[in-house]
Amino acid sequence: MKKVLMGNHAVSLGVKLARVNVIAAYPITPQSQIVELLSEMCADGEIDAEFLKVESEHSSMACCIGASLAGARAFTATSSQGLLLMHEMLHWAAGSRTPVVMTNVNRGVSPPWTIWTDQTDSVSQRDTGWIQVYCENNQEVIDTILQAYWVAEKVSLPFMVVYDGFYLSHTSEPVDVPEQNIVDSFLKPYEPFYKIDVEKPHSINSIVYPSHYMEFRHNIKKSMDSVPSILKQCLAEFKKHFNREYSTIEEYRNDDAEITLITSSTVTSTARILIDEFRKKGIKIGLVKLRLFNPFPHDDILRALKGKSKVGVIDRNYSPGNGGVFAQTLKFSISQVAGMPEVYPFIVGLGGRDVTEEVLGEAVEIMFNGKHRGEKEIWIGLKD
Amino acid sequence: MDRTERLNIPETELFHPGHYACQGCGAPIVTRYMMKALGKKTIIVIPACCWSVIQGPYPYSTLKVSVVHTAFETAASTASGIRSALKTQGRNDIHVVALAGDGGTFDIGLQALSGAAERNDNIIYVCYDNEAYMNTGIQRSSSTPFGAWTTTTPGSHYKDRPKKDIIQIMAAHRIPYAATGSVAYPEDLYKKFKKASTMTGLRFFHIFSPCPPGWKSATDDSIKIARYATWSKIYPLYEVFDGERFIVTKPEKEIPVSDYFSIQKRFSNLSEHDTAFIQQMVDERWMSLLKLSGSSPEK
Numbered sequence: 304m305k306k307v308l309m310g311n312h313a314v315s316l317g318v319k320l321a322r323v324n325v326i327a328a329y330p331i332t333p334q335s336q337i338v339e340l341l342s343e344m345c346a347d348g349e350i351d352a353e354f355l356k357v358e359s360e361h362s363s364m365a366c367c368i369g370a371s372l373a374g375a376r377a378f379t380a381t382s383s384q385g386l387l388l389m390h391e392m393l394h395w396a397a398g399s400r401t402p403v404v405m406t407n408v409n410r411g412v413s414p415p416w417t418i419w420t421d422q423t424d425s426v427s428q429r430d431t432g433w434i435q436v437y438c439e440n441n442q443e444v445i446d447t448i449l450q451a452y453w454v455a456e457k458v459s460l461p462f463m464v465v466y467d468g469f470y471l472s473h474t475s476e477p478v479d480v481p482e483q484n485i486v487d488s489f490l491k492p493y494e495p496f497y498k499i500d501v502e503k504p505h506s507i508n509s510i511v512y513p514s515h516y517m518e519f520r521h522n523i524k525k526s527m528d529s530v531p532s533i534l535k536q537c538l539a540e541f542k543k544h545f546n547r548e549y550s551t552i553e554e555y556r557n558d559d560a561e562i563t564l565i566t567s568s569t570v571t572s573t574a575r576i577l578i579d580e581f582r583k584k585g586i587k588i589g590l591v592k593l594r595l596f597n598p599f600p601h602d603d604i605l606r607a608l609k610g611k612s613k614v615g616v617i618d619r620n621y622s623p624g625n626g627g628v629f630a631q632t633l634k635f636s637i638s639q640v641a642g643m644p645e646v647y648p649f650i651v652g653l654g655g656r657d658v659t660e661e662v663l664g665e666a667v668e669i670m671f672n673g674k675h676r677g678e679k680e681i682w683i684g685l686k687d
Numbered sequence: 688m689d690r691t692e693r694l695n696i697p698e699t700e701l702f703h704p705g706h707y708a709c710q711g712c713g714a715p716i717v718t719r720y721m722m723k724a725l726g727k728k729t730i731i732v733i734p735a736c737c738w739s740v741i742q743g744p745y746p747y748s749t750l751k752v753s754v755v756h757t758a759f760e761t762a763a764s765t766a767s768g769i770r771s772a773l774k775t776q777g778r779n780d781i782h783v784v785a786l787a788g789d790g791g792t793f794d795i796g797l798q799a800l801s802g803a804a805e806r807n808d809n810i811i812y813v814c815y816d817n818e819a820y821m822n823t824g825i826q827r828s829s830s831t832p833f834g835a836w837t838t839t840t841p842g843s844h845y846k847d848r849p850k851k852d853i854i855q856i857m858a859a860h861r862i863p864y865a866a867t868g869s870v871a872y873p874e875d876l877y878k879k880f881k882k883a884s885t886m887t888g889l890r891f892f893h894i895f896s897p898c899p900p901g902w903k904s905a906t907d908d909s910i911k912i913a914r915y916a917t918w919s920k921i922y923p924l925y926e927v928f929d930g931e932r933f934i935v936t937k938p939e940k941e942i943p944v945s946d947y948f949s950i951q952k953r954f955s956n957l958s959e960h961d962t963a964f965i966q967q968m969v970d971e972r973w974m975s976l977l978k979l980s981g982s983s984p985e986k
Contacts, residue, residue, distance in 0.1 A: 324771075324772060324775040325768065325771045325772055325775065327768065327771075351775070352775065353771035353772075353774055353775055355767055355768070355771055355806070355808075356806065357764060357767075357802055358798060358799070358801065358802030358805070359798060359799075359802070361760065361761070361764075361799075362761065362763075362764035362767075362798075362799045362802055363764075365757065365758065365761035365764035365765045365768060365799065366764050366765070366767050366768030366771065367768060368757070368765060368768060369732070369755065369757070369764070369765035369766065369767065369768025369769040369770075369771075369772070370768035370769065370771050370772040371768075371772075372755055372768075372769065372772075373730075373768070373769045373772030373773055373776075374772055374776065375771065375772035375775055375776075377768070377772075391758055392758060392761070395757065395758055395761075499730055499753045499755060499769065500753065501727065501728045501729070501730060501752065501753060501781055504727075504748075504750075504751060504752050504753045504754075505753055505754075506742065506743075506745075506747075506748040506750070506753070506754040506756075507753075507754065507755045507756065508755060508756035508757065509739075509742060509743065509744055509745040509746075509747075509748070509754075509756055510739060510740065510743075510744040510745065510756075511744060511745040512744055512745075515745055
């Protein structure tokens with residue numbers, strides 16, 4: 304059924320459709336509407352879930368881990384400082400191998416205080432063992448929630464569905480809300496690989512000596528490395544059920560492109576228009592949208608960038624001393640492969656500053672004339 | 688309590704011998720009696736504390752029930768999450784217990800505990816109190832009593848603030864049950880756990896648990912020390928129902944705090960003046976406790 308939904312409410316409906324059992328959450332801008340709607344649905348009996356109104360994001364993640372270990376499908380949502388407060392528990396979620404799904408609505412980090420979007424909050428959680436997918440529109444948001452549970456439960460790792468604060472969270476768009484019966488045939492009830500069971504007692508997360516710890520980490524590696532192919536299986540199933548197509552990366556007019564822009568999230572929509580403008584002028588430029596960021600879809604990226612002379616990475620995030628995190632990860636991914644393009648790492652749109660066609664046009668201009676070639680980071684739109 | 692009138696404590700052990708606690712540690716005793724009362728349909732959540740070691744390293748386990756280890760400050764919230772999951776599965780026949788030390792309860796875990804108490808989540812929270820961060824090497828916590836030596840309150844710079852009154856804090860949340868207990872009084876402990884097991888909502892236990900390495904005491908003196916703590920009224924045994932109704936167990940014998948101090952070395956820096964000051968604080972607190980319980984000071 305088509306509905307006009309803001310991104311946050313698309314998440315709430317996705318969570319309902321996924322038949323989540325336990326929700327724990329704490330309010331934070333711009334996430335709060337997700338759990339407001341969920342709490343209403345729980346109160347009205349529309350969802351058969353337990354809703355824990357916790358006293359912090361740190362506790363909401365701890366609740367989700369406990370619930371997941373006890374066999375429940377668990378959900379929470381957060382943003383910015385809340386995500387940063389959870390950081391320790393993100394490691395616990397992944398280390399406990401719990402398939403918790405969380406929405407993070409991207410928001411810049413403080414100080415100074417900001418409530419507007421950038422990706423610094425989520426990219427700084429890259430090393431916690433969470434799968435991360437970045438969404439471009441509200442349809443993708445609701446669909447990704449369903450995909451997230453499908454994949455997370457298959458690989459026993461937590462999954463973060465990420466999108467831009469305000470650009471999607473508070474923007475209404477037409478969304479095709481899937482039918483419950485089709486969701487049920489796509490997403491089966493959660494059957495944990497292991498769970499806390501009073502009939503079969505286990506001890507979970509005990510101390511391990513150096514003789515065992517590495518194997519636990521290596522098991523995470525094996526599962527994490529399997530994510531791109533599991534996600535592709537999931538997306539093939541998803542297409543069969545819902546007739547909508549997604550991929551780990553999405554290429555736009557990239558086949559014959561000589562130079563390529565890499566984008567994520569809503570900036571991608573603006574970039575598509577810009578690519579069309581350049582194409583009208585006969586300039587061979589293409590676009591790659593990164594959907595899956597962690598684990599980095601190495602093989603797909605190599606295929607998409609093969610034969611290009613230059614690639615510009617649009618990072619709406621900043622790691623002080625290192626530059627944009629998408630660019631760094633990309634550089635690492637392609638560093639050992641011959642015939643890869645020169646990387647132009649752009650920093651744009653921090654703390655909600657608008658990323659317009661002009662901003663992206665300037666990035667393309669810089670790539671063409673080779674200005675700032677080899678620099679660690681190239682900031683666009685900075686005032687003097 | 689008359690020793691001839693022993694309660695019938697079950698002989699069933701949900702506890703393996705060969706655990707990883709130090710000699711004379713009170714913490715295994717706490718859990719052993721707790722498990723006798725709660726039975727095997729119990730899930731235990733353990734944050735960072737001595738019990739994360741006592742429970743045994745992978746792939747071993749001291750307890751014969753399911754145990755989930757979690758982050759230092761999340762015993763209460765992890766337990767709440769487990770309880771929620773069990774509720775959605777219709778499993779109301781299982782006890783969910785958070786078992787934490789004083790650091791994980793009085794300090795870093797207090798926020799999560801307060802959250803769970805305010806929501807009145809249906810969990811049993813047990814703090815075994817050894818009055819400092821013992822697992823990390825005897826650093827002071829907000830549970831360390833006035834006058835005690837620790838590695839971060841060394842020598843003459845002993846702890847110069849009173850112990851945080853955790854039961855009053857918990858009682859102020861209006862939870863159905865909050866109780867103190869002591870390893871020196873296993874019958875009392877067992878009875879209180881049995882009582883709590885029939886209630887719902889957040890039930891809080893604060894249990895006195897000596898630590899020979901941290902208290903610089905003889906390993907075979909732990910029970911004596913715990914008994915002296917109650918006799919000297921430094922550690923009274925009492926219960927609080929719904930945050931309001933106090934029931935105090937008067938000790939069978941009364942001794943001065945100096946007797947309690949003399950059988951452990953962590954108080955050896957105290958002057959006579961200090962001891963007199965502490966005696967005064969203890970007496971005042973005892974009187975106010977009696978007042979809360981509506982009892983008279985006479986025996």
